[in-house]
Amino acid sequence: MTEVVQSGPTSLRILSLNCWGLKFISKLRNERLAEIGNQIAAAEFPPDIVGLQECWTQQDYNAIRERTKHILPYGKFYHSGIFGGGLVILSRWPIEESSMWRYPLNGRPAAFYRGDWFVGKGVACARIRMGPTRRDIAEVFCTHLHAPYESEPHDSYICHRTAQAWEITKLMRGAAERGHLVIGLGDFNMIPLSLAHRIIETHSPVRDVWRIIHPDSSIGAAKDKVEKLRGLPMPNAEFNLTVNGATCDSAFNSWRWNHAHQKRLAKGENVVIEPTVDDPHAKRLDYIFFSSGSHHDAATGENTAEWSLKDASVGMTMRHPTLHCSLSDHFSVEATLVRSTASASSVEHSPWALPEKYLELNTYDEILATITKYTARERTQRRLRMGHFGYQLCLSIGCLIGVWWAPHNYVAFILMLISTFGLSLGVLEGLMGGLFVGSELRALREFEWEVKNTRARAATKQQE
Template sequence: MEESLPTEISLVTLNCWGLKYISKLRRERMTEIGRQLALADPQPHIVALQECWTQEDYRSIRHQTRFILPYGKFYHSGPFGGGLAILSRWPIEESTMFRYPLNGRPTAFFRGDWFVGKGVACARIRYGPGPKHIVEVFNTHTHAPYEHGPDDSYQCHRTAQAWEVAKLLRGAVERGHLVLAMGDFNMIPSSLEHRIITSLAPVRDTWRVLHPDSAVGPAHHPAEQARHRPIPTAEFNILENGAASDGPTNTWRWAPAQQKQLGQGKPEVTVPPDTLDHKGKRLDYIFAGPGTLPALGGSWTVRRARVGMMMRHPELGCSLSDHFAVEATLAFQPSTTSSSSTTTAAAVIESPVIPVSSQLATATTTAKPNPEKEKETSTGTAETKETLEIKAGTYLQSPTTSSFHSLPIPSSPKPSITSPHQPPSLPLQTYDAILANLAQYTRRERAQTTWRTRHLFLWVLVTIGCYVAVWFSPRNFVAFLLMLVSSLGLAAGTVDGLMALLFFNGAEARALKEFGWEVRNARAIAGGGHRGEEDGVGEEGGNGDDALY
């Protein structure tokens, strides 16, 4: 017997914090994560995991969830793996691991982003027999923000990664499939990266769909301070702001002295819900884009979104990860309910279900005066709104239009997606900011390349000098020291030289040029210029290659 089409799809994304040899209590936490996923209510249909680095942990979670999530894929990337996995209720028809062209630096080995080959885990999941009954899932973990402020040299990498995610999502939506982007994006809602994804791809941030007035950053961030809101409590940050990271209720964010109060056999340590939360923020997201509405005969709505997996380990008392999960449920709403005729594609477009926002606007602004209704209190209005949201959810896209509009973020320009024939774009000043950041990073890398190349030649000369000095050395231990210093120095200089010649002047330089061309080309289109020009044509300063490297 064939399984009926789902009317709801429940989603979970979780950064598991599963770094081998580094993450504390990794095995115990991973086992409990799998157990809690299996017990979750509602049962998840698609789960995206980040920082699940080992096959051992992946198999442990798969074993726990095998009855509700029988399909899964562990993604391999880089020398140490990408840490990404996707679990599914339905079969995974296709799978791809897309590695980011710009992804950290090999010299920052103590950070590891380059070595794990970060990218996007892509999966096509079929939930029904129809040609458009497909969910395209994109699971990612972008470059971590190790630096802050104007000197953040990794801003260029995260911007380029958000750009690549937007391209993947845009292509999937154009294929007419339901699209999900899930993961740890290492960005806050007011960031440039967030605006790139929600403006250049027809997807919506599911949390902001239901909580449009939620925080745009932690309490101390300038964009959030500009809203003049009071410092949120831990409870408010979880329920309204969706702050799944860095909050006081996560035990891995506690001071070492507090963490010592946890452990097997020790009493549970609770955090009062009214504790002020200065640092809690959103880094984990679920973005969703609708499929082809006429082909589906309806529209997907956001029914609910919440922060989940907040329980503690039953024996150890610690949080299951240094992030909480982000969960969302999408509900399918048919376009028509006509019982006298068969629904057609035209009927779907011409007779849509009115989105909740329109229903509320009609109920509150266009209704005729009625003495009985005038007695309705604010509580009644709230109940009406809640009832409508429960029944219909909030649309990812209005069934009456083929264009898409992201929810505007306070203090940020409104996305300028106007028609299916006009490519989605950002404000021109945003493209200029991206290009300025790209140029700044390029200058930094050129200076680094020059220094590393000089370092190599300097140690070649020093080594030759040491070899000559050995010939005239009066004592054996002096000769030994000269040989040791020259050997170590030459090895360090050789590594620096290879980095400069093979990486900075090779893969990274070409990736920077590609990214720069795409941004300049998109800016030209947004400004009404010609698309697809050669590098630098029409740009100040001559050839575009010279402008970047």
């Protein structure tokens, strides 16, 4: 059906920011997140769609909403896991539908000090209606992938992050096949051209906005081996912001300063960092991906991308006006999309015809090897945990039997205490080994099947 007018927006401003809003842990949380709301509202180019990560509490969400509702009247705070997913989507236009898609592989409950499993990480999905026609729909996917705690390839959670990238890729591909504008944003905890990054850009039609404009930008921190191999000079702080798109560990970010600078800041001094200072640690972990919907030109018979990228930048680099600290331990990534001006009489809505794209076969083998290695680890963990449960159960029974012959009351008390504590610990180990690890192994089998199936298609394509 031919549409009469193009009534939706002609440009779209997008912002993504990790707010670092961990309750009881993040310093100056209330003051910083309130100021984040102030700065979003006061932006020279106000955003139309905002994705936030690590906004954990309803209180912080309400503080930001209160300050931005005049430009972003629609918003959704996403609930997930035990402590919440920390994901928020704000919009200039109505959110027609929303859902929270939790990742099947998502950390381990035993690593309670890391918390990834407890927050139920996943993808916050929102279908945003920008106008009255079918062409005026944007599907937004906001996420925060599992954090790396060691350097790749030794990161014990690389299998989780790879599987999570695979899952969000499927969601974005489905949205693109519906012919909608697709926006994926968030803290992906990956460096450019890493395995997770290649999966996203290969198995869905989305593109990393920063690499569209800066295709030769860094693929890691200057101190990292992957960047040293490029043989480039040490970047300064300004270059990392404007060219490399570094959003994390920047020399400009007060939460990454050395102890001397932190002490000066604590005394109320507004410490100034020179733009020319060497910046070996800064890297890009925050991303905006997008894929345009399409329109059909009746005159030429061709499908043409409806949205294109105008610019991308690192933002939210300002400091708190009175505390002089950075607003988060990350900076934001921002982008502007513009819409084509095809004549209304020749425009028809058309689903996006996605070309089949595949990674190299050895890359799928690399993913499968990672799955196999992690599966073996989890099977060992299950045996150990179930063995620990059996040991603690026997110990508990032994202590209870020992109570019968205890010569003194205090000895009986100690035996009962050991029995209770041991059995409680054993039950926890049994639950993790029997239920959680079992669930994770089943998720791994599903992921393995999908990768093998995709590899088979890639091999067939290669032979044609």
